[in-house]
Every structure is written in structure tokens, then in C-alpha cells.
Amino acid sequence: GYGSKRHAVMYNDFVLVGPDASIPNIQISENINTALQQIAEHQLTFISRGDNSGTHKKEQTLWKTVEIKPEGLWYREVGQGMGKVLQMAAELDAYTLTDRGTWLAYQDKLPLAILNRKDPHLHNPYHIIAVNPLRHNTINHEGADALISWITSTAGQSLIGSFAISDTLLFIPSANAREMARQSMDP
Incomplete structure (x- = not known):
């Protein structure tokens, strides 16, 4: 080879981040599979890197695991780096998958919160x-x-x-x- x-x-982990305030009548699960199902079911805006990066590939694997093909107005592939994706998620009250290191660098600047943690899939x-x-x-x-x-x-x-x-x-x-x-x- x-x-x-x-x-x-x-190692570190990926985390799902989203709006800090709870969405009425929806409590996003700490289990990543259930959380993605909830996001798709309620068509909550999800920002994807869409750039073939490691984070994007992990996200695609997670969607495949829950047998959901993310598409429609709620799912936005933006072809941007993680910093810009986090900023977009904050501006649009959206959800995204990020690595913890990038999240830690941005967490104090954005009105987003980690919605799940310690999930072995991440x-x-x-x-x-x-x-x-x-x-x-x-x-x-x-x-x-x-x-x-x-x-x-x-x-x-x-x-x-x-x-x-x-x-x-x-x-x-x-x-x-x-x-x-x-x-x-x-x-």
C-alpha cells in the first residue's frame, strides 16, 4: 500500500449542535440516530458541510444508518468549512454535525448548544x-x-x-x- x-x-468526538432554546413540543434526543430521525421528521433545518470532508462523510454515514436520504428545503449542503457551517447554523436556528475541537473554538461566539454527547456512533x-x-x-x-x-x-x-x-x-x-x-x- x-x-x-x-x-x-x-481521538475526540463529533457532536450535534443546534439552537440553544428548545423548539416547542420537540426535545431532540441525546441519541444521534433518534436525533437525526427527529430532525428529518419535523423538517428542522440541517446544515451539511457538503464538501466531502471527514465530518461530511461521517454525517452521510449517520444518515445512512437511520435509513434517511436527507433532501428537501430543510437539508442544506453548503460546500463550506466547519466554521462557516457553524455560523450559518446559528443564523438559521439550524442543526449541524461538528467535531468537538471546532465546536470548542466557536462555542462562546454562537447561540448554539451541544444536543448529544458520549454517543459511541460519534x-x-x-x-x-x-x-x-x-x-x-x-x-x-x-x-x-x-x-x-x-x-x-x-x-x-x-x-x-x-x-x-x-x-x-x-x-x-x-x-x-x-x-x-x-x-x-x-x-
Whole structure:
């Protein structure tokens, strides 16, 4: 293959965010599958990145899981990055799926709230893969190995595990997952 070996580095999660105020007679479920069904059933505005990013692909997988083909005026694919999508969701009192790191960077600027959390369907792992030197002999394979060794080391994992915004960790280190107790993303 094009990569020589994949190494787990860290994870966070995706979160469904939407209007801070409750919609009359509708309480969006904390279960992502039920929440998406409610959004589609009530045709609540949903903003999709629509850009083939990892977040967009995850969203598509979630819709497929609940056997809903999102379409119609309530579903808007905008072809924008996450920051712009969050701003649009705030302006339109809409819902969207975002990664927790981006949410933490924007949460104080927008009248949106996390509507579900700790759902195993929303796990968002990050890995690192060195390019296979047998296929691409011009790459700096020693440098790639050094980066992988450092980011998966105790020092690298400690740095990842201490990076927070508003006292909330952005990522949970996972290079040595068996040695680390699973931590909650929420304070």
C-alpha cells in the first residue's frame, strides 16, 4: 500500500449542535440516530458541510444508518468549512454535525448548544501513517519515523492529553490505549 503502518494517536468526538432554546413540543434526543430521525421528521433545518470532508462523510454515514436520504428545503449542503457551517447554523436556528475541537473554538461566539454527547456512533479517531518508502523513495522516511515515534511517545501523548480549551480536552491520547483509562470528553 501507500502507507507502511497506521498508528493510533488520539481521538475526540463529533457532536450535534443546534439552537440553544428548545423548539416547542420537540426535545431532540441525546441519541444521534433518534436525533437525526427527529430532525428529518419535523423538517428542522440541517446544515451539511457538503464538501466531502471527514465530518461530511461521517454525517452521510449517520444518515445512512437511520435509513434517511436527507433532501428537501430543510437539508442544506453548503460546500463550506466547519466554521462557516457553524455560523450559518446559528443564523438559521439550524442543526449541524461538528467535531468537538471546532465546536470548542466557536462555542462562546454562537447561540448554539451541544444536543448529544458520549454517543459511541460519534467517535472520531486520529491516526498517523508513514508513506511507504518502497513506493515513494524520495520521501523523508527517517523524519516520518521520528515524528511517529515522538507523537506516540509518553511525551507526545502527554502533550496531546493536556491540550484544552475552556478546561475541556480537545483530544484524548490513544497511542497506548490499553494503558490509558478511557476518559470522558466532557468535564
